[in-house]
Every structure is written in structure tokens, then in C-alpha cells.
């Protein structure tokens with residue numbers, strides 16, 4: 001397979017409601033899509049970086065620049081395309097895992113479409129549908145939170161994740177537990193908003209039988225998470241800290257996490273995500289699929305990944321309608337709390353031209 005070029009497309013999709021986390025509030029999702037064009041067909045990649053470097057160090061303009069000046073030229077110069085070799089080709093360029101992930105995803109999609117093979121079968125999916133959780137942002141009031149959670153439970157979501165930050169943690173959790181009962185699968189995500197000095201406060205979450213507390217401390221504070229895990233009963237889950245299979249093995253060995261949130265964009269791609277799944281299964285560590293407000297393209301790939309055997313906890317694989325009035329693909333719609341794993345070649349979905357045109361803010365052709 002020969003690379004002919006890559007279309008770099010910037011899109012901006014309004015969110016159905018503001019999404020507030022400990023690092024800011026989003027009202028639209030701006031992201032980069034890549035259309036990888038080869039002599040045997042094309043594939044789609046999605047870069048999960050945000051407009052600003054607030055979740056991690058990557059951001060859209062930086063990702064566009066590194067793709068334009070370094071990653072696509074290196075791939076073009078590397079000879080025949082092989083999705084399983086993309087990470088090695090791009091290794092000399094440090095970091096930029098979300099940009100690399102998007103490019104590898106596009107090559108993998110093109111390759112699998114040409115082979116008539118689905119993402120799920122390539123990655124090792126063992127389920128044909130996956131249980132879905134939903135991420136609930138920080139709200140203006142407890143009543144507003146309870147309304148939102150009630151709505152998601154009515155939609156059939158099987159797990160609720162509450163964003164927390166100092167000043168919005170124990171009380172919201174208590175209110176959800178008291179209102180919706182002990183059987184609701186409930187977890188919290190701090191996005192690095194706390195420090196080890198908050199251990200006693202975070203232990204205040206222990207009575208609420210949470211599935212996990214996600215990334216309470218700084219991305220680089222792996223030892224702090226190991227210390228915290230000795231001071232609280234709620235299992236610690238890492239997100240931002242896990243950037244590769246190697247870092248997953250280290251964090252697990254240090255006792256820094258009992259559970260891992262796997263986000264393909266954060267770790268450099270779906271192939272590395274599978275490698276992280278495999279080392280976690282080896283270590284007996286449950287994993288679940290995180291989300292970055294992906295369009296239906298990334299959502300299709302995430303649902304396929306979430307169908308691997310080690311993904312034993314519901315992921316942030318919500319329906320398209322959680323974030324978007326109109327997705328750029330046929331929307332993912334919850335069915336009995338589950339999403340069906342696409343079975344078509346490659347991603348199994350493709351952008352709807354009119355929907356894509358509606359949200360496109362620019363396109364740029366990077367010739368090979």
C-alpha cells in the first residue's frame with residue numbers, strides 16, 4: 001500500500017450542553033480529522049487533542065504543525081505503508097502521541113478496509129456489543145447534577161462517572177448515592193485536581209462504594225498515587241499518567257493503580273492501546289475505555305477496542321447524542337445500555353458528507 005497524501009481537516013462541533021471538568025468548560029469540540037489516501041483506498045484518523053493544552057501538553061495547532069512538518073513527511077518517505085510499522089517510523093519524533101495516534105489510525109483504517117477486515121477483529125474483540133458508561137460534568141448545583149444523572153440513567157447508561165474538583169466532590173457523590181441508591185455503578189474523575197495533602201478529604205469518598213477514583217493527582221506523580229492508594233479504600237485508576245505499555249507496567253508495579261483507563265489517543269494509537277490491555281490483563285488489572293468526546297469515527301474505534309476481553313468495566317463509550325446534536329457519522333445510539341461493535345471493514349463507519357461539511361472549518365492537503 002502506497003501513501004498518496006493526507007487531508008488534514010479541522011472541525012468544530014457544538015456540544016449539546018457545556019461540559020465542565022476540573023481544567024475548564026467546553027461548549028464545542030474542535031478537533032483534527034485525517035483522511036489518509038493510498039493507492040488502495042482511504043482511511044480516517046481522529047486526533048483527540050483539544051484546542052488548548054489543558055488536559056495534556058498536546059493541542060490542535062501543535063498537532064497540525066507536527067503532522068504537517070514531521071509525521072506525514074516521515075511516513076511518506078518510509079516506503080510501503082504498514083500500519084503496524086507506523087509507530088516505529090514516527091518514534092524519532094518525541095511525544096505528540098495524539099497526533100501520531102490519528103495518523104496510525106488512518107493508515108490502519110485504510111489497510112483494514114482494503115483487506116475487508118474490521119477494527120474489532122484486528123484488535124481481538126470478543127464481544128459484539130459493549131456496556132456503556134457516561135461522564136457527567138461539574139454542575140452549577142446539586143439539583144442540576146441530580147437531574148442530569150437521572151436523565152442518563154433513564155437513557156439506560158450502566159455506569160455514572162462524576163467529574164470532581166476541590167469543593168465539588170463528597171457532597172455531589174453523597175447526593176447521587178442518596179437519590180439513586182447503592183446499586184448504581186458510580187465512579188469519579190478528578191483530572192489531577194488534588195494533591196497527596198488531600199488524602200483525608202478523598203478518604204471521605206470511601207463510604208460511597210465507588211468503582212474507582214480516576215487520576216486524583218498530577219500526571220507525573222505516580223509515587224503520590226501509590227502513597228494515596230494506601231490511604232484510601234476507593235481503588236485508584238490512572239488516566240493521564242498512562243502514556244504507554246511501559247508506563248502502565250511501571251505504575252502497576254509501583255502500586256499506583258488498581259485499574260487503568262485506556263485512551264488510544266493518549267497512548268499513541270490503538271495498537272499501543274491493545275498492548276496496554278495485554279499487559280494489564282497479564283497483571284490482573286481491569287481496564288476500561290476512556291473517551292475524548294470523539295466523533296463517530298473515533299467512537300467506532302473505541303467501541304471496537306472496548307470489546308476486548310480485559311475491558312471488564314463500562315467505558316466512556318457513550319452514545320453520540322451525549323455530546324452532539326448531529327454526529328458526522330451515523331449516530332451511535334444506546335441499546336439496552338450497550339453500543340454495538342461495528343463489523344464492517346476498517347472502522348465500519350464513514351463520515352456523512354453533508355454533516356462533515358457543516359462542521360468543517362478548514363482542510364489542507366499534505367501530499368506524500
Ligand SMILES: O=C(O)CCC(=O)N[C@@H](C(=O)O)c1ccccc1
Pocket residue numbers: 021050055134135189191239290291292293294316317318
Ligand atoms: O465521554 C467522553 O468522550 C468524555 C469522557 C471524559 O470525561 N473525558 C475527559 C477525561 O478526562 O476523561 C476529558 C474530557 C474532555 C477533554 C479531555 C478529557
